[in-house]
Amino acid sequence: MNYKVIEQADVDFLRSVCGVDRVFMGEAINEDFSHDELAGIHRFPDVLVEVISTDEVQKIMKYAHDHCIPVTPRGQGTGLVGAAVPIHGGILMNLSRMNRILELDEENLTLTVEPGVLLMEISKFVEERDFFYPPDPGEKSATIAGNINTNAGGMRAVKYGVTRDYVRALEVVLPSGEVMELGGKVVKNSSGYALKDLIIGSEGTLGIVTKAVLRLLPLPKKAMSLLVPFPDLETAIDTVPKIIKSKSIPTAIEYMIRDVILASETFLGKAFPDNSADAYLLLTFDGNTQAEIEAAYEKVAHICLEAGALDVLISNTQERQESIWKARGAFLEAIKASTTEMDECDVVVPRNKIAEFVKFAETLQKRFDIRIKSFGHAGDGNLHIYVLRDELPEAVWRDKLGQVFECMYAKSRELGGKVSGEHGIGYAKLPYLQEAMGAAGMSLLRGIKQAFDPKWILNPGKVVA
Amino acid sequence: MNYKVIEQADVDFLRSVCGVDRVFMGEAINEDFSHDELAGIHRFPDVLVEVISTDEVQKIMKYAHDHCIPVTPRGQGTGLVGAAVPIHGGILMNLSRMNRILELDEENLTLTVEPGVLLMEISKFVEERDFFYPPDPGEKSATIAGNINTNAGGMRAVKYGVTRDYVRALEVVLPSGEVMELGGKVVKNSSGYALKDLIIGSEGTLGIVTKAVLRLLPLPKKAMSLLVPFPDLETAIDTVPKIIKSKSIPTAIEYMIRDVILASETFLGKAFPDNSADAYLLLTFDGNTQAEIEAAYEKVAHICLEAGALDVLISNTQERQESIWKARGAFLEAIKASTTEMDECDVVVPRNKIAEFVKFAETLQKRFDIRIKSFGHAGDGNLHIYVLRDELPEAVWRDKLGQVFECMYAKSRELGGKVSGEHGIGYAKLPYLQEAMGAAGMSLLRGIKQAFDPKWILNPGKVVA
Secondary structure, three states, X not given: OOOOOOOHHHHHHHHHHHOHHHEEOHHHOOHHHHOOOOOOOOOOOOEEEEOOOHHHHHHHHHHHHHHOOOEEEEOOOOOOOOOOOOOOOXXXXXXXXXXXXXXXXXXXXXXXXXXXXXXXXXXXXXXXXXXXXXXXXXXXXXXXXXXXXXXXXXXXXXXXXXXXXXXEEEEEEOOOOOEEEEEOOOOOOOOOOOHHHHHOOOOOOOOEEEEEEEEOEEOOOEEEEXXXXXXXXXHHHHOHHHHHHOOOOOOEXXXXXXXXXXXXXXXXXXXXXXXXXXXXXXXXXEEOOHHHHHHHHHHHHHHHHHOOOOOOEEEOOHHHHHHHHHHHHOHHHHHHHOOOOEEEEOOEOOHHHHHHHHHHHHHHHHHOOOEEEEEEEOOOOEEEEEEEOOOOOHHHHHHHHHHHHHHHHHHHHHOOXXXXXXXXXXXXXXXXXXXHHHHHHHHHHHHHHHHHOOOOOEOOOOXXX | OOOOOOOHHHHHHHHHHHOHHHEEOHHHOOHHHHOOOOOOOOOOOOEEEEOOOHHHHHHHHHHHHHHOOOEEEEOOOOOOOOOOOOOOOOEEEEOOOOOOEEEEEOOOOEEEXXXXXXXXXXXXXXXXXXXXXXXXXXXXXXXXXXHHHHOOOEOOHHHHOOHHHHEEEEEEEOOOOOEEEEEOOOOOOOOOOOHHHHHOOOOOOOOEEEEEEEEOEEOOOEEEEEEEEEOOHHHHHHHHHHHHHOOOOOOEEEEEEHHHHHHHHHHHOOOOOOOOOOEEEEEEEEEOOHHHHHHHHHHHHHHHXXXXXXXXXXXXXXXXXXXXXXXXXXXXXXXXXXXXXXXEEOOEOOHHHHHHHHHHHHHHHHHOOOEEEEEEEOOOOEEEEEEEOOOOOHHHHHHHHHHXXXXXXXXXXXXXXXXXXXXXXXXXXXXXXXXXXXXXXHHHHHHHHHHHOOOOOEOOOOOOO
C-alpha cells in the first residue's frame, strides 16, 4: 500500500481532536512505544495519540481512512509478537487511558468496561463483589482489549475456557470510522455471521475495540492448590492426560522446572515453597463446597502419586496459594531477566501430545547449543517456550533462533497443534501462520481483512500481509 | 447471479460421483425436500444428491463452482427459517447419511463425528460412556451439522453456553471445493482470524461442514428438576432475574403456560405432572454431589416462593424428569398440530428484559386478533413465539404476520435484543437482520461471503443476499 506520509496538517487535525497534550511527536515519544514486551521488533510511530473516548477514536479513524494513514492501536504493550508495533509508521493510538469500568449488571451477570482497563483491575473489582471473570493470563497488567485482541487464555482455561468465552458484546470502530455494536447482553445469538468472534483474536487488524461487555460467573466459594514435585519433567507431563481422563477437571494445571523456579526466586527475591525436585505440576481446584473440591483433589493426588510424583503438597491457605501463583506469574519476567534477549514459541498442541512436544523442545537445546526454557499450561496444551540469546552474536542468534523455531512449528503441525495458543501472530509469527494455513487459508484471511479494511490502514502488516 | 440451469451432463457428472442410486430428479424427489420444518417456503431442487463422504462433497462442490451451479446443503430439514430450502434450485445436497461417530478421544475429551449424526445419538453415545455434550436444543432429531450451522443453544445454555462453545474443530469443504481443517483438538487458539467461529452459525453459506470435533465434559453425576407453578406468566418471568442475581445458576430455566402444556398433553396423549396453574417455570440443577445441588435448589425454591410461586414440585427421579422434559421437547410439535400453519420469532433479549418482551408479545394477540403462543428459554433470554394462522385467509395471514413480526423485532431491538437466538436467519428472517445490522453491518457480511464464495453458489439467498 502507498500510505500517506504524516504532515503538519495531519498533526494539526489530531490536535484539534485530542488537544495538544495528548499528541506526541519525535523525542516526546517515549522509547517504550517503539516496541512491545519482547522488544524484538522496533519502530517509532510518526505520531502518538492518547485517546480518551470512542468519539475521538472514531474521528481519527475516519480521518486516517480518508487520507490513507496507517493506524496501530495499542494498550499496555505487553504483547510478545509485535502486534502493537507501528511497523509502517503513521499513527500509534494509545487506548490505555480509556480505562473506566462502566457498569456491573447483576441481573445479566455482565461487566461493561473500556478497552484500557487492566486485567488485575477487573479481577479485583468483580471478586470484591463476589463475581468471577475466569480468564487468567500470567500478565495481569495487560489491558482487557489486549486480551480480547489475542483471545488470551491463561491458567484457568482447562476448566473455564478462554477470553472468547467471556465476551458478550463489543463496541468496535471500523477502519472506515464507523462505530458498530457487535453481540449484546445476550446469552445466545444466531443473527448473521459471527462478527464479534471475528474481532476477538484479530489483533487490532479488523477494528478497534472501544468497549466490551464481559460475561461474569458467580465467584466459586472455595479454591485450593496442589504443588506436586516429580523426579523429572517427563514423568510430570506424562501425568497430565491421566488427570484429564479421570474426569476430575482441575481449574488449572501448570508445569514448571527447577531452573525456572530458581530464576523466579532470584527475580522476586522470595523463596518458592519447594525447589528440591526437577519438575513440578501445579494444580488448582475450585468449587462451591469443600466436599466437592476434596473429592476431586484426592482423586488427582492419587493419580499423581501412582504416576511417580515424589509428594503432594497441599496449599489451602489464601496466603500460600498467592505466593505460589505469584511466582508462576513472574516466570516470564524472571527468564527475561536471566538473559540478554529472547523470543518465544507459544504453540498449542492436543493435551495428550504435550509430553512429546516438550521432550522434543528439550532436544533442540543440545542440538543447536542454545538455552531453551519452558513453562506453561500443561492442562490445556499451551506451551511457552523461550529461546535465550545470552551472549550470542546477532547473526548467530538470528540463525539459530530461526532454525529452532522452524523445528518447533513443524513439530507442532505434525502433532495437530496450532501456531499460537494465546499470544497471537502479530508480525513475528506471520511466516509460521502462512505455513500452517496454506494458500487457501491465507486467501480467506486476506478476503476478510479486505472486507473490514479495504485500504489496509488498520494495524497493517500483522496477521495477514 | 446468473446460475447455470441443470442439464443432463450435470446429472451424469453427479451420477459418476455418487452412483445412480443417490441422485434424484423430478418425481423421485420426496416432497419433504422442498421445505423445512415450518414449511413456509417451498422450492424443489433441480437435483437431489445423497453424499456419503467428504470426497464426494469436494468433487461436487468443485464441479458446481466451475459451472456456477447453486448448491444447498441439508441435514434433517428440522430448521425453521428456510435455510435448507433450495430457493434458487440447483443441487440439494443431503448430508444426513454421513452419520458415523468416528472417535471418542478420552485423553483430549473430544468426540469426532460426521455431519449427519443426530443430536440424540450423540447424547446417548457419550452419556453411556460417562461423558456429557451440553448443548440441548428441543429438536433431538436435528443433525449435529445443523446445530453447528445455526449455533443452536437449547435448554442448558444458562449454565453451559451454546454449540459454539463445544466445537473444537471442523472439516469444511469451501465453495471452491477446497477442503480445510479449522481449529483442532486444542483448548486454546490464537492463530489468525477465527474461521471456525465464522463457519459456526453461517447456515451453510460459507462452507459445508463434513466433520466436527466436539468438546465433551465429564457427565455431572446428579441432576434434578423443579417444576414451579405460578398464578400468572408475569409473576413467573419476573422471578428469573432474581434467580440469576442469586448466583445459584441452574442448568436450565424454561417457562411455559397452561395452554401450551394442554396442547402437549393432547399431542403426546400423556398427562403433565401438573396443569392447574396458569404458568410455570421449569428448572434443572446438575452437579457432582447431592449437597451441591440441594444447596442451589433450596435457595432458588425459596426465591420462587418469595416471588409468588404457588408451590415447588421437586422431581428427582430419572423417570419423572424425563416425562417433564419430554413434554417440553414436544411443545413445538404440539403447537404446530393445533393450527393450520404458523411462523415463529426466535429473538433473544437480555435476561432482565424477558418479562417485558413476553408481556409485549401477549398484547399483540389482542391488538392483531391472532393467536400467539410462546414458550422458551427464560434463563437465557431466548424466546420462541409462535404466530398461528388457524383459519385466516392467505392474504390476511400474510398481512397480520408481517405486522406482528415488525412489532416484535422492533421491540427486541429496543430492548438490546437480537433477531435470532438459535434458529438463524435463513431466508425468512433476512429483512429483520438487515434492519438490525444496518448498511455497514450488511456490507461486512457481504464482504465475508464474497471472500469465501466469490461466485455466490453456496446456499445463495440465505443470511446475506
